[in-house]
Amino acid sequence: MEFTIGGRLEVRITPADVGKRVSVRRRTDSGGTGVEFTDVVGVLTSWNDGVVSITRKSGESVHIVESSLVAGKVVPAAPARRRGPAASFEELAAVTARAWQPVESEALGDWRLRAAGGFTRRANSVLPLGDPGLPLGEAFGRVRRWYEERGLPAYVQTATGAEGAQELLCAELERHGWRREVSAEVRIAALAPVGDRAAEVSAVRLTREPDAAWLARYQRFSTPGPHVLRVLDSGPSVWFATAPGSGDAPDAIGRCVVDGRWAGFMAVEVAPEQRRRGLATTVMTALARRALDEGASAAWLQVEEDNEGARALYDGMGFTGHHRYHHYRSA
Known part of the structure; x- marks a missing residue:
């Protein structure tokens, strides 16, 4: 990030820039090995009592002593997406x-x-x-x-x-x-490539409600109450996918909500002993094809930051990050 004018570092932000996206460079103490510099990019959220606060894209808040700033400027919003659907x-x-x-x-x-x-x-x-x-x-x-x-x-x-x-x-x-207690990433992608994957979906059963088998694999409760079923059933056009297994619970499940041009994927779960066999891809492909039939063209999903397996799967399907969401809990 270039901060200089005529070769000189300058702090070109003020408290009037609160609410804007900025990039700053600050001086840090490296513990006896000399002075080091660290760059921070994010939204300037406050500048009070000699402390500059910036919230990064990840949701992390960084508090910087004003006297440690050596450069800073307002920067444009993150570049527009280069692939996949445009969305605000x-x-x-x-x-x-x-x-x-x-x-x-x-x-x-x-x-x-x-x-x-x-x-x-x-x-x-x-x-x-x-x-x-x-x-x-x-x-x-x-x-x-x-x-x-x-x-x-x-x-x-x-x-x-x-x-x-x-x-x-x-x-x-x-x-x-x-x-901040939990953070996750909202990802989006074009829907057609998800539906076009070479997955054998003939055994996947699609229903409008979660049946007993689907609920047996959905590991969020012991016995689902009516409030759970109301949440699961909610949405403009809801579909549940079940990939049967040899026992009482299916090998894999998924849920998709079609809403205009969007198809949202959630509750994609695979039995632990059946993982790495492509079942999550199979379930999502079956749901994507149904959503395409209903006129959807774009896909979204949410994935927690520490779920590396799911993130790798979605990377391979073309999903890229749009924004992060966070849940803040009252102290």
Whole structure:
């Protein structure tokens, strides 16, 4: 990253640039081996009392003493995608939310408070798209009370790493004592190459509801309650895939929600003893072909950052990162 003008390093950012994407270079103490420099790129979220705070694409907050800055400038948003579908954060946030709906929800301004008996953080967290209609401190208090009344921990779901995402909100959550607990990546791809893979899908059964066999492989509970089934059944056009096995539970399962041009893949699970046999690919291919029949052309999915096996699988299918989302929990 070039910081110089006429060969001189310059700090060309000010507190007025809060909310913009910046690149800075700071001086660091290398422990007796001399001065070293570190670059940080992200959204400038605050500049107060001599401390500059930047939120990286990963969601990590970096706090820099102002006197250690040696260079800095405002930089454009991340480059546009070079392959796969074009999509804004606002579009994907709405699509992913419709694919995993809560049992109960309530508006707080433009925010949506969601609950489903504690089944998954996604269905039991605030979706803060817009203005809550209150100062943030008051809004966070309302959120805490709403979840306390339901015997649930209070979570807020945020996103970073895309134009229009929520780095400023992440910083405010941290300032009010909320802590980032789990992060995952939203990935997107063209749908046709997923459906065109050379997978033998004739044995895969597609249904509109999860049957007992599907639920036996979905390892999120011992006995699913009605709130679990309501979440799983939610979405514009929902399909469940089952690759049968020799026992009571199938070898592999998956879920797909078709919503306009988008097909969202989730709950792709394979029996441990059947892994590395291409069953996850088979299930996703069968679901992708059904979604193509319904007119979808783009695909999305979510994968946690530490799931290396799934990330490698999705890399091979052409999925690339769009943004990251995080769940912040009230302290």
